[in-house]
Amino acid sequence: MRKSWWKECVFYQIYPRSFKDSNGDGIGDLNGITEKLDYLKWLGVGAVWLNPVYDSPNDDMGYDIRNYEKIMDEFGNNPYRDYYIWRPGRNGKEPNNWASFFTPSAWKYDAATDEWYLHLFSEKQPDLNWENQKVRNEVFAMMNRWFDKGIDGFRMDVINLIAKKPGLPDSDKKPNAQGYVMADDCFANQPKVHDYLKEMRKTCFDGRDCMCVGETPFVTKQIAMDYVDPKNHELDMLFQFDLMDIDSGESGKWEVVPWKIADFKAIITGWQEALKDGWNSLYWSNHDQPRPVSRFGSCASEIYRVRSAKMLAALMYLLKGTPFIYQGEEIGMTNMPFSDISELRDIESINFYKLSEKGGDPKCAWESILIKGRDNSRTPMQWDSSENGGFTTGKPWIRINPNYRNINVRNAMEDDQSILHFYRSLIALRNSHDALIYGDYTEILHEHPRIFAYVRTYSAERWLVFANMSGENAFLDSSDFFENGKVVLSNMDEIQDLLLFQPYEVRVIRA
Numbered sequence: 001m002r003k004s005w006w007k008e009c010v011f012y013q014i015y016p017r018s019f020k021d022s023n024g025d026g027i028g029d030l031n032g033i034t035e036k037l038d039y040l041k042w043l044g045v046g047a048v049w050l051n052p053v054y055d056s057p058n059d060d061m062g063y064d065i066r067n068y069e070k071i072m073d074e075f076g077n078n079p080y081r082d083y084y085i086w087r088p089g090r091n092g093k094e095p096n097n098w099a100s101f102f103t104p105s106a107w108k109y110d111a112a113t114d115e116w117y118l119h120l121f122s123e124k125q126p127d128l129n130w131e132n133q134k135v136r137n138e139v140f141a142m143m144n145r146w147f148d149k150g151i152d153g154f155r156m157d158v159i160n161l162i163a164k165k166p167g168l169p170d171s172d173k174k175p176n177a178q179g180y181v182m183a184d185d186c187f188a189n190q191p192k193v194h195d196y197l198k199e200m201r202k203t204c205f206d207g208r209d210c211m212c213v214g215e216t217p218f219v220t221k222q223i224a225m226d227y228v229d230p231k232n233h234e235l236d237m238l239f240q241f242d243l244m245d246i247d248s249g250e251s252g253k254w255e256v257v258p259w260k261i262a263d264f265k266a267i268i269t270g271w272q273e274a275l276k277d278g279w280n281s282l283y284w285s286n287h288d289q290p291r292p293v294s295r296f297g298s299c300a301s302e303i304y305r306v307r308s309a310k311m312l313a314a315l316m317y318l319l320k321g322t323p324f325i326y327q328g329e330e331i332g333m334t335n336m337p338f339s340d341i342s343e344l345r346d347i348e349s350i351n352f353y354k355l356s357e358k359g360g361d362p363k364c365a366w367e368s369i370l371i372k373g374r375d376n377s378r379t380p381m382q383w384d385s386s387e388n389g390g391f392t393t394g395k396p397w398i399r400i401n402p403n404y405r406n407i408n409v410r411n412a413m414e415d416d417q418s419i420l421h422f423y424r425s426l427i428a429l430r431n432s433h434d435a436l437i438y439g440d441y442t443e444i445l446h447e448h449p450r451i452f453a454y455v456r457t458y459s460a461e462r463w464l465v466f467a468n469m470s471g472e473n474a475f476l477d478s479s480d481f482f483e484n485g486k487v488v489l490s491n492m493d494e495i496q497d498l499l500l501f502q503p504y505e506v507r508v509i510r511a
């Protein structure tokens, strides 16, 4: 296993809009991030991933990028027309049956030219035409300019969707209620994407000790390995979504179903084994996902919130792979109790709700949004108990979670039993033991209904992690696994009975 800085350090994801506002306009900014760098250093993180800071009309909160190259200004004008994907209509309708992630159809009609352009996401996010060598050259040149400024890597949004099936045919998959088709069979993991990534790798990364992690929905384990196999020279890591889909029903993310510990184990172990010659990314959340303590832990009481947040952290970030901590997770920020649709800012949630009003079930839609909506993780970072949580002196662009008076960084720093101090200890532990970075992973107690447990082995070293993921007591049959072991990290004041795990208890044992 080749050693690399990006395998060893812990990443921290910043959603700049909600991290820290320095000038009172209610929107987080780069100076705000600079103010908090000492905090991140204190926490022990080694790298920061910034969500988009490029100029943007903010239809999708910065993911609709306007000026890598001032492309959008020129959008529709001739020199740049082939930078996008245009097709004539079919019988006065869309060129094919593809659905967009954010709107019913993936096509938008342009009356001036009587053609349609493809946008898998928002209308203001036209898909780039990667078949055009000029597009690729410009993207790679832009990346190289950022590298020259000193960044260490890229996290690339839905990168495995950049190549489309030749001819852009209709998808044969089942249409949705609006008659369109989520056509991942036509736009995800197409053969050409591997060519584009290899070209990017060669043009931008060769000769630099930099990292790239791709966001890749719709990947199987085999396809994922193709992307991250070091021999293939494409991605270093990827974000797959099997765990994020664990509480989604057949119709997708908005159909919320209870998740099961057995499924959790199968997903985690499956990926640990599938990428053992590649490298995993480890995450509980990001700017598109709800808060993990609300989703996978418990907010039934303050004791459970604190305990379960610590359990989740140890369980995830001691797996083999690179941890990506999303801002606010380290203090156990929770989902947001939005009271009304007018408080939402996320285009995906808003469009879903509006659609439900036209013949769906708005009440049910609202319940789903409260559980799964992307704005849950986009509320302002909670720095202290002052007005607006110390995020801004103005009016925040999105309502702050009212629990900021209790849940905030300042309170957490003053309490040495806080989630924050646990994260700091956990990061320090991982940073100082190669076994926790490079050690092999083996799941144990696979049949246990409540405890998720695994061993990391590295030469003669053995580390064990036992996590009771349930809200009930859990018992072990024997202490054989950790005979002569020492508890190095735990989320309990004391352990009275080695074989008893209280709700959400976690133990890290060195044996």
Ligand code: CA
Pocket (backbone or CB within 6 Å): 021, 022, 023, 024, 025, 026, 027, 028, 029
């Ligand atoms: Ca600002």
